[in-house]
Amino acid sequence: MDMIDPFGRTISYLRVSVTDRCDFRCTYCMAEDMTFLPKKDLLSLEELDRLCTVFIEKGVKKLRLTGGEPLVRKNIMHLVRQLSRHLESGALEELTLTTNGSQLSRFAAELADCGVKRINVSLDTLDAEKFHQITRWGNLGKVMEGIDAAQKAGLKIKLNAVALRDFNDAEIPELMRWAHGRGMDLTLIETMPMGEIEVDRTDQYLPLSLLRASLERQFTLSDIPYKTGGPARYVHVAETGGRLGFITPMTHNFCESCNRVRLTCTGTLYMCLGQEDAADLRAPLRASEGNELLDAAIDEAIGRKPKGHDFIIDRRTSRPSVSRHMSVTGG
Secondary structure, eight states: OOEEOTTSOEEOEEEEEOOSOOSOOOTTTOOSSOOOOOGGGSOOHHHHHHHHHHHHHTTOOEEEEESSOGGGSTTHHHHHHHHTHHHHHTSOSEEEEEEOSTTHHHHHHHHHHTTOOEEEEEOOOSOHHHHHHHHSSOOHHHHHHHHHHHHHTTOEEEEEEEEBTTTTGGGHHHHHHHHHHTTOEEEEEEOOOBSOOSSOHHHHBOOHHHHHHHHTTTSOEEEEOOOOSSSOEEEEETTTOOEEEEEOTTTSOOGGGOOEEEEOTTSEEESOTTOOOEEEOHHHHHHOSSSHHHHHHHHHHHTTOOSOOOOOOBTTBOSOSBSSOHHHHTO
């Protein structure tokens, strides 16, 4: 029952945005004065569980919970615990999440108890003042407490950092040394043109090809075949002994190997992060107690998954490539 798209790619990875809300307002992700979805539009946790279960029955092996910030969704651990039954049965190989770390000190131990083995934590700087500047509402100390709690609980952490020109580019060596010194991988991400924000993305955008060239003046980087199921390409850093990943939606389109689809908290399925085309799964979900309509809707959607995205950032293209914010789709 594997899901195969029109280009022969097997879809085995589902990212689920359980909420569009977040307790940060990162400048590259959203405007400070955001209008969030009415709570009545959101799928219930039971509906999210049912949807995820159908995808798992159709061949999804890796499930990532995202947001917004997934840990601000009320009673989110009920959903995590429900989904963990698929780990116990062997139907699901990995259940994980991406978080800003603000709530980790509360939930790290329970996440580990539910079978979560590793998580991604978004962290763009180790400077508390700059952290508050980039997140607008964030507290670096609270995130550090969360990272400590997660490691104490036995969770493996990968740090994600969005590389921003003239903001954190000079800090990347320090961030990498710190991450590798604590046994964490670090992945660098190019900013993506999604949703209207209050700054010019052409001022923020830093091609990772340039950043890698800069790092190679200080470090010995060797390409390795390591994969986590996502789009990052990894190198081994000889001087630190750690892994450094690069996610390059702008400079090196990684779509040829895409195995992912994204489900929002309203039941909208996006077959590609960088395209507007979507499928409504909420209607077939609620139309019947059985899953036949839902099953057919998923098959139809996978059958029109595009070959790739068309992200552009330049001075002539000031509007975002897609209108929705990253927080809606879940990265």
